[in-house]
Amino acid sequence: MLSKNFISLLESMKSPYNEIYEDRDERIERREERRRERREDKFGVSTSSTDGTTTEVEGDSDFKIRPFIRAVEQLKSQVQSEIFNIDQTIKNRESGHQSASTYKTKFNAILEIILKINSKVDLIKDKEGRNLESNDLAEIKIFRGLYTTAANDFLAAQKEWSEKKLDDDTKYLSDLKDTDTNNFIQGANKAFEEAKAMLNDLIRNSQSVVGATGATGATGAADLATGETIKAGKRYTNDSKEGKIVIEVKKTIYTKFKKDLGDTSDWKVVYKSYPNVSGSLLGNTQAVIKGIKAGISGDYPDLKSDKGGDITTAFINAINKVTESKENTSGRLITFANFIKSKVNEGFDKGAAVAAMGVSSSSSSSSSNKSKSKSKSSSSTSSSTSRKVPEYSATPFANDTEGNKFRAWVIKTHADWAKTNSLDATGAKDNRYVRKAYQEFGEEYKKAASVPEAVKEAVLTNSELDTIKKKIEGYGAKAELKFTAADKQPCILFYSGKEYAFLYNTRKVSYTTEKSGFFQKLLGFKAKTFWGMYDSKTNIVKFPGGKAWDLKYVSKFTITEGLIMTKEESAKATKADELLTKMSDMIVAKFSETGFWKPFKGTFNDDEDAASIAFTKWYGAKIEDAYYNPALNRKNQLPASKAKDNLAKNFSDSGGFHLDTLIKKLYGSTSNDTYKWTIYKSDGTTKSYSVDTDF
Amino acid sequence: MRNPYLGYNPVFESLSQQARKYTNVRINEDALKYEGEKSQKYLKLIIDNISSRIITFTASIPEKALRDAVLAKIDQGYKTLSTQAPANIDALIASMRDLFDQAYTEIGGSAASKDKLVPIYDKAKEGMELLMKAYENLKKKYPSEMSQPVSLQNCIGYLKSSIVSFTTTLEELKKKSV
Numbered sequence: 001m002l003s004k005n006f007i008s009l010l011e012s013m014k015s016p017y018n019e020i021y022e023d024r025d026e027r028i029e030r031r032e033e034r035r036r037e038r039r040e041d042k043f044g045v046s047t048s049s050t051d052g053t054t055t056e057v058e059g060d061s062d063f064k065i066r067p068f069i070r071a072v073e074q075l076k077s078q079v080q081s082e083i084f085n086i087d088q089t090i091k092n093r094e095s096g097h098q099s100a101s102t103y104k105t106k107f108n109a110i111l112e113i114i115l116k117i118n119s120k121v122d123l124i125k126d127k128e129g130r131n132l133e134s135n136d137l138a139e140i141k142i143f144r145g146l147y148t149t150a151a152n153d154f155l156a157a158q159k160e161w162s163e164k165k166l167d168d169d170t171k172y173l174s175d176l177k178d179t180d181t182n183n184f185i186q187g188a189n190k191a192f193e194e195a196k197a198m199l200n201d202l203i204r205n206s207q208s209v210v211g212a213t214g215a216t217g218a219t220g221a222a223d224l225a226t227g228e229t230i231k232a233g234k235r236y237t238n239d240s241k242e243g244k245i246v247i248e249v250k251k252t253i254y255t256k257f258k259k260d261l262g263d264t265s266d267w268k269v270v271y272k273s274y275p276n277v278s279g280s281l282l283g284n285t286q287a288v289i290k291g292i293k294a295g296i297s298g299d300y301p302d303l304k305s306d307k308g309g310d311i312t313t314a315f316i317n318a319i320n321k322v323t324e325s326k327e328n329t330s331g332r333l334i335t336f337a338n339f340i341k342s343k344v345n346e347g348f349d350k351g352a353a354v355a356a357m358g359v360s361s362s363s364s365s366s367s368s369n370k371s372k373s374k375s376k377s378s379s380s381t382s383s384s385t386s387r388k389v390p391e392y393s394a395t396p397f398a399n400d401t402e403g404n405k406f407r408a409w410v411i412k413t414h415a416d417w418a419k420t421n422s423l424d425a426t427g428a429k430d431n432r433y434v435r436k437a438y439q440e441f442g443e444e445y446k447k448a449a450s451v452p453e454a455v456k457e458a459v460l461t462n463s464e465l466d467t468i469k470k471k472i473e474g475y476g477a478k479a480e481l482k483f484t485a486a487d488k489q490p491c492i493l494f495y496s497g498k499e500y501a502f503l504y505n506t507r508k509v510s511y512t513t514e515k516s517g518f519f520q521k522l523l524g525f526k527a528k529t530f531w532g533m534y535d536s537k538t539n540i541v542k543f544p545g546g547k548a549w550d551l552k553y554v555s556k557f558t559i560t561e562g563l564i565m566t567k568e569e570s571a572k573a574t575k576a577d578e579l580l581t582k583m584s585d586m587i588v589a590k591f592s593e594t595g596f597w598k599p600f601k602g603t604f605n606d607d608e609d610a611a612s613i614a615f616t617k618w619y620g621a622k623i624e625d626a627y628y629n630p631a632l633n634r635k636n637q638l639p640a641s642k643a644k645d646n647l648a649k650n651f652s653d654s655g656g657f658h659l660d661t662l663i664k665k666l667y668g669s670t671s672n673d674t675y676k677w678t679i680y681k682s683d684g685t686t687k688s689y690s691v692d693t694d695f
Numbered sequence: 696m697r698n699p700y701l702g703y704n705p706v707f708e709s710l711s712q713q714a715r716k717y718t719n720v721r722i723n724e725d726a727l728k729y730e731g732e733k734s735q736k737y738l739k740l741i742i743d744n745i746s747s748r749i750i751t752f753t754a755s756i757p758e759k760a761l762r763d764a765v766l767a768k769i770d771q772g773y774k775t776l777s778t779q780a781p782a783n784i785d786a787l788i789a790s791m792r793d794l795f796d797q798a799y800t801e802i803g804g805s806a807a808s809k810d811k812l813v814p815i816y817d818k819a820k821e822g823m824e825l826l827m828k829a830y831e832n833l834k835k836k837y838p839s840e841m842s843q844p845v846s847l848q849n850c851i852g853y854l855k856s857s858i859v860s861f862t863t864t865l866e867e868l869k870k871k872s873v
Contacts (some may be wrong), residue, residue: 074757081755084864088747091860092853094740115871172740176733178836184829185740191822192748198815199755 068143069121071206075151076114078199082107082158095168103161110157113150117143151203156320158200162193171636175629204248232286232309236279243279249311249319250277250285256322257292260348264291266357281311287357289315295353296322307356322348392435393489394508395442398533403429409445410437417441430508430531439489459505464536465490468503468551471539475555499557507534509541513560530563561683564641573643573682576634580650580679583627583657584689590618597695608667611695615666619659628657643682650680665693734837738784738846739853741830745788745823746857749795752819758808765801769794770865773858777851784847787854788830795823 086104089097120143169189173182230236236243254271261267266287271277286309293315297303300318397403404426411418411425417440423433438445460468465481472479472494479494482502492503501511509532532543534551542548545566549559562570590596596618600611632651638644650657658677665675673694678686753769756762772794781787799820802812834841 070757073759077757077759077762078755080868081751083868084754084861085747085751087860087864088743088750088857091863092739092743092747092856094743094747111871176736178733178737181737181829181832181836184825184832185737185744188744188822188825188829191818191825195752195815195818195822198818202757202811 065121065124067206068147071203072114072117072121072147074206075147075154075203076111076118078158078203079107079111079114079150079154082154082161083111086161089165095172096165099164099168100161103157103164106153106157106161110150110154113146113153117146117150151206155200155203158196162196166193174636175633228313230281230311232281232289232311233283234281236281238279240279242281245316246279246281246285246311247277249289249316251275252319253288253292256319257288257295257348260295260350261288261291261353261357264288264354264357266291281309285309291353291357292319294356295348295350297352298349392432392439393484393491393506394502394504394510394531395430395435395438396506396508396533397429397434400426400429403427403434406438406445407434409448410441413444413448414441460507460536461505462490465492465503465505468492468534468536469494471551472503472555475552477555477557479555494555496555496557499560501554501557503534507536508532509534509554511541511543511554511559511563513564528564561641561643565639565643569638572634572637573647576631576647577681577683579627579631579634580647580681581687583623583631584677584679584687586623586627587658587662588689588691590615591691591693591695601695606695612663612666616659616663623657638682642684646680646684647682662691662693666695668694731840734833734840735846735849737829737833738841738850741826741833742788742791742850742853743857745791745795745826746854748819748822748826749791749798750857750861752795752816753798756802756808756812758805761801761805761808765798766865768797768801770861772797773854773861777855777858780851781847784830784841784850787847787850788827791854792823792827795820 083104086100086107088094089100090104124139166189170186173185176182230242230245234242236246238244238247250270254274254277258267258271262271264287266284269284270288289309289311290307293303293306296318297306300314300321302314303318306312306314395403395406397406407418407423407425407427410423417423418437421433421436423437427434469479469481469492472492477494477496479492482491482493483489484491484504490505494501494503498514499512501509503509510529511532512529530543532541532554534541539551540548541551541554543563547562549562553559561573565573596614597611600607600614631647635644635647635651638647658675661677662675665673673692674690675693676688676690678688680686749769753765754762756765772790776787776790776794781790799816802816803809805812840846
């Protein structure tokens with residue numbers, strides 16, 4: 001035991017350097033702490049001061065190189081995997097090999113971007129101690145932009161390629177006709193596709209880790225299985241599948257539509273704490289979704305009839321395709337597309353959107369002219385029919401290049417106007433913005449520039465339009481003279497059933513096919529608009545792809561199939577018609593061929609067994625492979641169309657082309673010996689046949 | 696045809712009647728050929744699919760070190776398969792399946808990847824099981840075609856084609872410094 005005196009003596013002997021040592025320890029500790037912080041800043045990892053273990057730091061406020069590298073590596077592996085898959089498809093000549101090369105090019109392009117990212121990241125890794133946060137915002141933007149482009153392009157290309165391959169596989173299997181084996185193979189394909197989708201989820205997760213979603217720019221909302229819907233009016237938990245999709249959709253909407261709807265009260269409620277958004281799909285979110293559906297329905301006809309606040313596959317597909325708001329500078333990320341070439345959400349109809357939301361903008365004065373004009377136009381648009389009259393006359397440009405030349409001219413000669421009216425240097429040849437510009441400066445442009453013949457040609461006068469209208473009515477269509485909503489230019493609306501067309505005074509013709517109903521939708525049939533140019537001298541309307549029809553047929557709306565299908569596909573449909581006719585003729589002839597049936601005829605009883613066998617053999621040898629299967633194959637190769645639907649009616653009998661029924665008739669198992677059937681041709685016409693099966 | 700020099704023989708009459716009944720029944724060689732082709736098409740589809748899925752799922756492993764290790768294993772496995780001809784299609788398919796299982800085991804053994812990749816590979820495994828069932832079904836339906844040496848030769852041909860494609864792609868990617 002030490003005495004108190006001895007302890008006090010020891011205290012008095014204590015060196016002042018001890019304090020210095022303590023200071024030094026503290027300094028070392030602080031230095032370590034700072035080092036740790038730097039590491040966290042740069043690599044997104046945190047090193048524990050106690051056990052030295054390294055963990056990832058949560059949060060998306062900083063750019064973290066290590067998770068970023070991991071995300072890039074993840075993406076690279078999947079791109080490589082698809083390249084392997086495509087090469088296998090090509091080399092093995094599997095179904096889908098014809099279109100595989102196109103996708104290989106796409107995946108290779110994505111791989112190039114990834115390699116570019118890798119080389120840049122490697123450089124940065126080598127520069128120890130460099131702080132990316134404070135000085136290198138542009139660099140971060142480039143990284144994130146490149147990554148976002150690569151990831152989005154990959155997900156889109158992979159989806160397209162998978163669907164194409166799956167379609168081709170299904171067609172191939174249906175031709176082989178072995179139901180059990182087909183079911184197993186199709187089940188396997190489905191499981192593999194699901195596994196791939198799970199891999200894609202890894203990419204999406206990585207996107208959020210590297211800050212490529214949320215405030216920094218959404219990459220696109222998650223996919224829903226086809227036909228799946230997330231019902232509005234529910235509070236989904238953030239962790240549920242639905243909740244996660246709702247959150248992604250909200251983030252995507254934020255990035256792409258803030259400029260258009262950011263001043264509405266519903267928007268402000270939904271995005272009050274952005275980037276924190278919930279998985280709820282309640283009133284305000286519903287209103288925003290309704291508004292967006294109305295705003296973009298011009299470009300996405302699938303959404304026209306959808307007035308609800310549900311999240312559907314069509315909605316997700318549409319918002320994923322919409323380019324980001326040009327003025328979205330609040331987010332840290334500028335996508336690569338924006339980085340390289342700014343694009344604007346040109347097709348958004350704010351007036352319709354706000355009307356659909358049932359609220360007014362809280363700061364309408366700040367709305368752009370674009371929005372104002374749209375609001376005005378949407379309210380002034382009226383029509384005696386349900387068809388919406390376009391705002392401005394169609395432009396006469398044959399392609400985007402001609403349109404872009406005009407855009408460039410307007411931007412150069414009327415820069416202020418172009419800026420105020422958000423006219424981009426490049427874009428569609430005939431959207432609202434370029435139409436508006438053409439309305440304003442078209443005449444001046446015609447004089448100033450050397451323009452295509454179609455532009456030089458004078459517009460149709462009112463009396464000429466009247467004559468054409470009468471001509472159209474003479475062809476049997478209903479026609480009305482209309483004026484475009486905003487620029488009050490005359491045009492002819494003509495229609496038959498649910499199909500309609502406009503002939504503008506610029507001679508352009510827009511031809512819209514039947515809108516999709518439930519069954520057409522089920523069969524993949526969608527309403528489509530085709531653009532053509534009317535030549536009053538020849539009365540011919542020319543469409544892209546070298547297709548042209550007399551106005552008479554355009555007015556009768558009998559050209560839909562011709563427009564939807566390529567020349568090769570039309571030829572296939574015609575060939576299928578011929579094969580069906582030919583095989584029916586052959587069957588009729590066979591039943592009239594007394595020599596064929598003679599051996600089976602008996603004085604009292606016919607030998608029906610032998611007759612059936614003989615007929616089946618004849619059918620197998622002469623009909624099935626020579627006519628039936630070729631006709632079926634041609635039908636399967638057609639795109640979703642009425643022609644395909646019509647032809648499909650001939651192949652509903654699982655036992656071949658009326659074979660089972662004819663055999664039953666041969667056995668006399670029905671009361672009537674006459675068998676009648678009808679063939680359905682691609683053009684909708686039918687032809688009936690009958691045979692007497694009592695040989 | 697009745698021989699007038701022979702007496703009536705009921706057995707002969709019955710036989711000739713039977714023969715007459717089937718004079719018009721001929722074996723449809725086209726149909727047989729079609730069925731033969733069909734079984735080969737299915738076989739090709741199954742082999743291509745197994746091979747392609749093994750490669751693509753292995754290539755999609757995110758961690759480079761693990762991916763390279765598993766790809767090397769697959770590469771080696773393919774080389775062995777193409778040089779040591781299996782006795783029959785069953786053995787060939789079992790060996791291919793074994794390659795997939797090896798990849799699965801490697802992933803399961805990786806502490807860094809197993810949590811996120813095993814569920815994905817489980818799903819792919821489901822697909823593999825269904826492909827195996829498709830093959831079993833094919834064997835039941837076309838037993839003779841499946842046991843013919845030419846079918847085995849065809850299968851080896853399909854596999855070799857896959858291997859050539861795999862190696863070429865691997866080389867192409869290496870050239871790009873991936």
